[in-house]
Amino acid sequence: MRDAVALLLLPLPLVVAALPAAFAGGGTRRWFGGRGESQRADAQAAKDAAAAAFYELDTAQRDLRISIETITAVDSSPGARRAVEEFAALGRRIDEVSHAYITAVDAHDLDRDDLDPSVAVRARTELTGAKDELVRVKGELDRFARSLGPLLETAETQLARLAPAVERARQALLAASNGLDAVRASGMRADDLAARLAALAPELTRLNEGAGRHGVPETLQRADRVVREAEAIRAEAERLPERAAEIDKRLVSLRTRAQALTTRAEGVEPVLSELRRRFTAACWQDLQPVPAEANENVRRAEEKLKEAAKARDEQRWPDATALLGTVRALLNSTDEAVSAAGDRLRRLDAVAEDPEQEIQRTRFAIRDAQRLAMAGRNTPDPHHARPLDDSVARLDRAIAGLEGRHPDYWHFLTELEAVRQAVARVVEQIRSERGATA
Structure with missing residues (x-):
């Protein structure tokens, strides 16, 4: 039976080539003439058609298994998991119809000299039925394969990115290493950069182990991280001489400034x-x-x-x-x-010498805010009028505080500054409210 199955698994041209005796004359076979031999030929033709259907189904299953493996290597989404489950169910159905086909082949020796015509008819019927089941399941398999199109396209796109991404990571690490060697050759240690580069060694090892072990998405992410970090190390290594010169310049500048401030503080x-x-x-x-x-x-x-x-x-x-x-x-x-x-x-x-300048500056700010508060209104909004009235009162009190022998001019200045800030807040509130209702 193993030899029969092995023969049926050969490509169709080989299957046909392996059976020349089925159509050759001579030998020890006893030939039946007329209707009996025609039934034998029909049975043999049914067997050949079933073999072809079996081969096509097996080939399609093998090709589809590669597609499923491609998807599962990249995608762990619910859709991908459903596809794996559906493929497994189809596999069980394929096993059933394949077993029925092999059973039908093993049940009938069409090369027997004493093959009874009724046996040939039964063999043709069973083999034709097995072929029809094989073709039907092959149709289900084809429809399932077409449904995998979007998942397979996405997976193949990611796989196409894999090799270039890993190679970019390797090249980025090499560039970082070369850049670090060059700057260290100039007398700079760059120990922190060397430590960061050494920390990437395990990542390179994982990249070399491949996506088969770590998964395609994880490998792509790892490659991107390595590229970013390696490029940052290379850029910082290239900038080290400039950075050293900049620090030297800042040291001189800040020393000079400290000396100048010592003089000013005196x-x-x-x-x-x-x-x-x-x-x-x-x-x-x-x-x-x-x-x-x-x-x-x-x-x-x-x-x-x-x-x-x-x-x-x-x-x-x-x-x-x-x-x-x-x-x-x-x-x-x-x-x-x-x-x-x-x-x-x-x-x-x-x-x-002249407090009037500050007073007029503050009065102008208040009057400008009052005009804005009255624009388009017969009476101002109390929310605006009240803080403006309070500002007028504060200004008057500050002016009154200048009377006397030793006025507190600093309180006067800070109070007027506070009044102007309060007025500015009212103006901002008015403009904000009118802008919201515009």
Whole structure:
């Protein structure tokens, strides 16, 4: 039976070629003439047709199994799982009709000399029925294969991306390694970049193990990650000389700025002395800590500059960059505090000489807001009118506060600034509400 099955699994031309005796004369076979031999020929033709149908079904099943394996290698969606289940069900049906076909072939020896015509008729009937079942299941298989079109197209697209993606990852790693070697040859250690590149070695190993072990989607994602990280390492390696030069430049610039701020901070005390001599305590007492804080900030900045210089010499680039950021923040804060003392004196001098300018500036802002609140209305909205009325009252109180022997000019300035901010909020509210209803 195994030999019979093996013969039937041969390609159709080979099956036909393997049976020359079925149609040749001579030999030991006893020939029946007329109707008996015609029935034998019909049975043999049915057997050949069934063999062809069996071969076509087996070939289609093998091809479809490759398609299913392609889909499952890429897709784990519910649709892909259903396709696998449907293919398994079809496989069981194919096994049934294949078994029926092989049973029909084994049941009848059409080469027997004493083949009875009735046996030949029965063989033809059974083989024809087996062939029809094979053809019917082949039709089901073909329809199922056509339904797999979208899933298979998506899977093949991803598989087509696989080899180029893995190759891009390998090339990106090679470029990163070469870039790192070049910059280290120039005398830079780049230890952090070397560590990051070494961390990608396991990823390359997994890529080399292939999608068969790790899956196509995971392999594509891994390849993309490797490319991104390797390209980042290469770019940073190429930029290291520029980064070192930039840090050197910032070190020099910040040292110069720290020295200049030390000189400027020395001028704060005379400014405070002038403020104390000419204005009330409320105008300057918040500036009292400025000289000491400025000196402390400059001292800390200089310490951080030394640490940054050491980090740069040791090529700890992230540490050097972070320390320089700290220095800059300290100097910015000191610069603002030192400048505040001088600005305070100038503003107080100006308002003491002529407060009317600040008053008119604030009145103009209030009147402009009032005109906007009344635009297109007979009476203003209370939500707008009330804060504007309060602003007028605050302005009047601030002006009244200038009367007396030692007016608090700083309170006057800050109060008028607060009034203008309150008025600006009302204007913004009016415009927002009218814009929403436009």
